Amino acid sequence: xxxxxxxxxxxxxxxxxxxxxxxxxxxxxxxxxxxxxxxxxxxxxxxxxxxxxxxxxxxxxxxxxxxxxxxxxxxxxxxxxxxxxxxxxxxxxxxxxxxxxxxxxxxxxxxxxxxxxxxxxxxxxxxxxxxxxxxxxxxxxxxxxxxxxxxxxxxxxxxxxxxxxxxxxxxxxxxxxxxxxxxxxxxxxxxxxxxxxxxxxxxxxxxxxxxxxxxxxxxxxxxxxxxxxxxxxxxxxxxxxxxxxxxxxxxxxxxxxxxxxxxxxxxxxxxxxxxxxxxxxxxxxxxxxxxxxxxxxxxxxxxxxxxxxxxxxxxxxxxxxxxxxxxxxx
Amino acid sequence: xxxxxxxxxxxxxxxxxxxxxxxxxxxxxxxxxxxxxxxxxxxxxxxxxxxxxxxxxxxxxxxxxxxxxxxxxxxxxxxxxxxxxxxxxxxxxxxxxxxxxxxxxxxxxxxxxxxxxxxxxxxxxxxxxx
Numbered sequence: 001x002x003x004x005x006x007x008x009x010x011x012x013x014x015x016x017x018x019x020x021x022x023x024x025x026x027x028x029x030x031x032x033x034x035x036x037x038x039x040x041x042x043x044x045x046x047x048x049x050x051x052x053x054x055x056x057x058x059x060x061x062x063x064x065x066x067x068x069x070x071x072x073x074x075x076x077x078x079x080x081x082x083x084x085x086x087x088x089x090x091x092x093x094x095x096x097x098x099x100x101x102x103x104x105x106x107x108x109x110x111x112x113x114x115x116x117x118x119x120x121x122x123x124x125x126x127x128x129x130x131x132x133x134x135x136x137x138x139x140x141x142x143x144x145x146x147x148x149x150x151x152x153x154x155x156x157x158x159x160x161x162x163x164x165x166x167x168x169x170x171x172x173x174x175x176x177x178x179x180x181x182x183x184x185x186x187x188x189x190x191x192x193x194x195x196x197x198x199x200x201x202x203x204x205x206x207x208x209x210x211x212x213x214x215x216x217x218x219x220x221x222x223x224x225x226x227x228x229x230x231x232x233x234x235x236x237x238x239x240x241x242x243x244x245x246x247x248x249x250x251x252x253x254x255x256x257x258x259x260x261x262x263x264x265x266x267x268x269x270x271x272x273x274x275x276x277x278x279x280x281x282x283x284x285x286x287x288x289x290x291x292x293x294x295x296x297x298x299x300x301x302x303x304x305x306x307x308x309x310x311x312x313x314x315x316x317x318x319x320x321x322x323x324x325x326x327x328x329x330x
Numbered sequence: 331x332x333x334x335x336x337x338x339x340x341x342x343x344x345x346x347x348x349x350x351x352x353x354x355x356x357x358x359x360x361x362x363x364x365x366x367x368x369x370x371x372x373x374x375x376x377x378x379x380x381x382x383x384x385x386x387x388x389x390x391x392x393x394x395x396x397x398x399x400x401x402x403x404x405x406x407x408x409x410x411x412x413x414x415x416x417x418x419x420x421x422x423x424x425x426x427x428x429x430x431x432x433x434x435x436x437x438x439x440x441x442x443x444x445x446x447x448x449x450x451x452x453x454x455x456x457x458x459x460x
Binding site: 040041044046047048050051053054057058093148149152153213214215216217218222223226230234237239319 | 335337338340341342350355356357361368370371372373395397399401407408447455
């Protein structure tokens with residue numbers, strides 16, 4: 001039946017339209033969140049810069065320590081992976097990229113005969129690895145779009161504890177680095193053991209005026225020892241903030257293209273619907289004309305009466321209209 | 331004149347100029363910094379940091395787990411948590427103090443409770459304007 005196709009298309013258009021409304025709203029929300037996340041990442045930068053600067057000064061002051069976080073294992077038997085992805089989907093390739101990178105790293109280490117431990121941040125990472133029968137030792141969820149320092153500390157505590165008690169000998173951090181609104185890159189870095197303090201200071205880009213000879217209280221070594229756990233917390237927190245900004249930026253992009261696609265689909269479906277409607281109208285006219293012609297083959301006088309009777313049968317409305325007619329005429 | 335910065339992991343919570351900063355380090359008791367102090371790095375106790383401004387007015391912060399770095403005229407306080415007077419919820423701090431005291435009376439060796447107690451105490455101190 002000709003009207004059916006049109007109705008079907010109309011239904012599809014309205015469903016695409018409501019999808020578009022949703023993706024559009026998500027795009028706008030992500031756009032405001034990405035700005036906030038960027039501001040938070042900026043606000044957190046002075047702290048890690050200052051920590052690096054203190055470490056730099058400590059290195060210059062000749063601080064030495066056998067802090068367990070610096071322990072270089074003679075033989076690496078088990079590697080920890082901190083994988084940072086999001087809790088929610090609909091963010092383009094944001095979740096899959098770091099997860100794939102982590103899986104590649106993990107497989108690489110496996111072929112060398114090393115065991116692994118997974119620290120999954122975000123629901124998607126944990127779900128991916130659990131589904132593929134990896135052992136997820138630690139997972140953290142519920143804060144990826146707006147991480148607090150407490151969250152970073154919780155992760156750092158677990159990672160440091162596992163490293164210090166010798167359960168794992170090395171830790172790699174896989175996260176999405178936020179470079180700009182348009183560019184985010186998956187970064188795979190060695191997280192533990194920490195490099196030598198001198199290397200740390202150099203790579204951290206702290207204030208480069210380590211020449212002054214500092215006085216330390218209680219002692220350079222104990223300051224360094226107290227500082228190292230803070231340092232790894234700050235680094236993890238920085239990574240979490242980068243991830244949050246990347247997630248929102250990716251979601252904004254994904255939702256923008258979804259909105260654009262929806263718009264395109266609506267245009268296409270509207271055209272189809274218009275064509276279907278035209279076809280239906282044409283068919284109807286053809287049917288009426290065809291019907292009239294068929295009747296025409298009968299007698300001329302009888303035809304007029306028959307047509308009137310036909311209309312009267314089709315709808316009740318014309319009938320009631322004719323009923324009121326005589327009063328007008330009278 | 332000192333340039334003072336109080337930096338927490340989430341943000342820079344205070345920047346300003348001061349004539350003196352008083353803090354308490356883990357072993358050495360109270361230490362005051364004035365312009366021209368020798369470069370210094372120290373671990374801070376859970377205690378208040380008092381910033382004395384030029385006009386003699388004071389700002390104080392409750393600082394938990396922090397470090398102080400002094401170089402030239404720059405003083406940086408790095409801490410996990412630093413709270414100004416008006417950010418402190420005294421009622422909550424008092425409740426925390428009572429809870430911690432109770433935990434300590436049950437087990438005197440409870441390090442967490444001792445830490446909570448110290449934190450609550452410094453919060454109440456700072457809120458009272460000391």
